[in-house]
Amino acid sequence: MTARTIDGGRRMAAATRIALIAVAAILVLVPFAWMASIAFTPAEQAFGSISLIPDNPTTANFEAALTQIDLLRALGNSLVVALVCVAANCLVAPLAGYAFARLKFPGSGVVLLVIVATTAIPVSVTLIPLFLMAKTFPLAGGNDLFGSGGTGLLDTLAVVTIPHLVGAMNVFLSRQYFAGMGSELAEAARLDGAGEWRIYWRVYLPLARPLIAVVAIFSFTGTWDDFLWPLVTTTSQEHYTVQLALVQFNATGNVQYGPLMAGAILITLPVLAVFLLNQRSFISGLAEGGTKG
Amino acid sequence: MVAPATAFILVFSLVPVVYGLGISFTEYNPLHRGLPEWVGLRNYADLFTQPQFGKALGVTGLFVLMVLPATVVLATALALLVDRPFRGVGAVRAALYIPNIVSLTAVSMVWLWIYSQHGLLNELLGLAGLPAQDLLHDESTALAAAAAMRVWKALGSNMVLILAGLQSIPRELYEAARVDGAGPWQRFRYVTVPGLRPILVFVVAMDIIYLAQSFAEIYVLTQGGPLGSTTTVNYLIYTSAFQYNQFGSSSAMAFVLFAFIAGFSLVSVRGILGRQR
Numbered sequence: 227m228t229a230r231t232i233d234g235g236r237r238m239a240a241a242t243r244i245a246l247i248a249v250a251a252i253l254v255l256v257p258f259a260w261m262a263s264i265a266f267t268p269a270e271q272a273f274g275s276i277s278l279i280p281d282n283p284t285t286a287n288f289e290a291a292l293t294q295i296d297l298l299r300a301l302g303n304s305l306v307v308a309l310v311c312v313a314a315n316c317l318v319a320p321l322a323g324y325a326f327a328r329l330k331f332p333g334s335g336v337v338l339l340v341i342v343a344t345t346a347i348p349v350s351v352t353l354i355p356l357f358l359m360a361k362t363f364p365l366a367g368g369n370d371l372f373g374s375g376g377t378g379l380l381d382t383l384a385v386v387t388i389p390h391l392v393g394a395m396n397v398f399l400s401r402q403y404f405a406g407m408g409s410e411l412a413e414a415a416r417l418d419g420a421g422e423w424r425i426y427w428r429v430y431l432p433l434a435r436p437l438i439a440v441v442a443i444f445s446f447t448g449t450w451d452d453f454l455w456p457l458v459t460t461t462s463q464e465h466y467t468v469q470l471a472l473v474q475f476n477a478t479g480n481v482q483y484g485p486l487m488a489g490a491i492l493i494t495l496p497v498l499a500v501f502l503l504n505q506r507s508f509i510s511g512l513a514e515g516g517t518k519g
Numbered sequence: 520m521v522a523p524a525t526a527f528i529l530v531f532s533l534v535p536v537v538y539g540l541g542i543s544f545t546e547y548n549p550l551h552r553g554l555p556e557w558v559g560l561r562n563y564a565d566l567f568t569q570p571q572f573g574k575a576l577g578v579t580g581l582f583v584l585m586v587l588p589a590t591v592v593l594a595t596a597l598a599l600l601v602d603r604p605f606r607g608v609g610a611v612r613a614a615l616y617i618p619n620i621v622s623l624t625a626v627s628m629v630w631l632w633i634y635s636q637h638g639l640l641n642e643l644l645g646l647a648g649l650p651a652q653d654l655l656h657d658e659s660t661a662l663a664a665a666a667a668m669r670v671w672k673a674l675g676s677n678m679v680l681i682l683a684g685l686q687s688i689p690r691e692l693y694e695a696a697r698v699d700g701a702g703p704w705q706r707f708r709y710v711t712v713p714g715l716r717p718i719l720v721f722v723v724a725m726d727i728i729y730l731a732q733s734f735a736e737i738y739v740l741t742q743g744g745p746l747g748s749t750t751t752v753n754y755l756i757y758t759s760a761f762q763y764n765q766f767g768s769s770s771a772m773a774f775v776l777f778a779f780i781a782g783f784s785l786v787s788v789r790g791i792l793g794r795q796r
Contacts, residue, residue: 247611250615251614251615254617255617257629257630257633260629260632260633260639261632318524322520322523322524322525325520326521334521340528344528344533347532347777348731348773348776350752350753350757350769350773351770351777354769354773355534355542358766391527392527394528397528454734457738457757469624469625473624473738476631481635486628486632490625494625497621498617501613501620
């Protein structure tokens, strides 16, 4: 074999690889392209003529989505819930993860194992007890001191938020991330007389940007995309989250795909923005959290 | 430093598990005044005589079996394709991850349209001269239609994790194998596959845990129908607890599901790790 044919073979392999990647990316993204297409297609053309680029693009479907259901209010609700959960997770999970990685205390291994194991608990196991805990929360929603008489925390934004405040998976990923960073920095800082809190806040946390990106994305999307919990705890439209609003829209009889796709796009844009702004740190943070430690 | 997280997980995960286990030994309708009535193991015994729970377990297992192998194999192939850097690799990886961040309800809406009478699938079938299908309303195809969507949705997250696994394999191992005369297939079989084992354990266990809890896509695409052919355990729990108010037996179902999920994840983890020895 001459050098030229080896080179030619390599180039062929590279070209095949790029072609396969292109096909895969197109297949993965095709449903989104059609989603956008339907959202901009006028209602009277939605059936029958199927073209990726609509003849007379319109924003009427978006207006319909915003007015027929109170999607603006649902977006506001979900934004409040998700941002509170992001703040809580970013504050609490890396802190606990750092302590599990750096400060060995008696029983820390067992506690970490239990926390990791809770990620395998099916949502349906805790669904009914959490529902009852919310319903019988004392002195809320007309309840007396013993939690009876009213609806407790049900049908509030608080009840949608609370179970998402700390994600066990975020604690575990944080532990993995800090374990992978090594203890040299902590030792150096300790020699300089820094206490554990100072070492965490001033040395390790500033170096953990990719981790914070992962925790932020996981808690934002986890809360934003949650469906079952808001479905069982929320009854009035003013407390709907975006997922609930979209599904209720679909449940109102005849399916109108135009406004439905427009609504789906509107509720997807915020998570997409959060992901794209952080995706570089996200993919590297996830890689480090997943393989080290 | 660990106190806030630990206390939170204690109150919102472990306490509910114990509370829920208690409820599963009672008959409890939250709309009735009065306390739950202790019935011992009766709810569990009843589950195995009710055909609908057995059927839901079967549907859930079948759903996992339809999605899991396909998504892991395809995700591994994708990860191998985007492992080595090229111009735009970051954008491609991010694009492949996107289905994973869009909510199940939103993507289910898109697939509801794809499978609808004048949707993308039937247009393509029409172009190929094939008859139109109504997959979601046919007892024999509805579950597979939902599973196809879930394969597509799960690809990205599995790919990112497997990619991380690929990049943790030392490059020297590939060089050594090359020096020993190993071809591409042998390098894949004896370097890549063993190197990926730890991350595959994680991916398979997490996929089983998530897929066995499938709910939102069933709610949107089929509402458990036709004829219960897509009623997963979680969908059955939702309807029996929040439409029929049977909190006791619904809790028992949740614990049986929990046992199955724990059992199957452990078996698969051991299966993947076991071959190493």
